[in-house]
Amino acid sequence: MxxxxxxxxxxxxxxxxxxxxxxxxxxxxxxxxxxxxxxxxxxxxxxxxxxxxxxxxxxxxDRPSSKQVAYAEKIARIKRRNIPDECFLNRQLMSRWIDSNGFR
Incomplete structure (x- = not known):
């Protein structure tokens, strides 16, 4: 008991x-x-x-979407640049990297 x-x-x-x-x-x-x-x-x-x-x-x-990562990787290949590691951890950082490195 x-x-x-x-x-x-x-x-x-x-x-x-x-x-x-x-x-x-x-x-x-x-x-x-x-x-x-x-x-x-x-x-x-x-x-x-x-x-x-x-x-x-x-x-x-808060992590970037798969589409966002794919687009950033496409830009990185074309422009022969590396994506900083911290961008893969934060959606806003990835967005800023895409904006600053994207096609104009």
Whole structure:
């Protein structure tokens, strides 16, 4: 049998709502993330997982698109220039590099 402290702690854990679970599954599916079993059992833990996953997506969304990279690489080949490494990490930097090196 559980001791009193463990039993009290377990009774304070609320299960996630159906909407919360649906949203978490949508995020996990869209971003190829694993939704851990223990997180699925606790409303607060799932809320934290959702917040962290959304922040992770925001970081990923700042990278240049594949079309942007392809266009920059085309310019670099034609003009025989190198694209700075930091441009591959930030959409705005890549855009600025394309603007400054593009065709005029």
């Amino acid at each position: 559980q001791n009193t402290a463990e039993h009290t702690a377990n009774t304070n854990v609320l299960p996630p709502t159906a909407k919360q679970m649906a949203y978490a599954r949508k995020i996990a599916g869209a971003r190829n993330l694993v939704l851990p079993w223990d997180v699925r059992q606790d409303r607060r833990a799932l809320s934290c997982w959702i917040d962290q996953s959304k922040q992770l997506a925001a970081v990923r969304d």
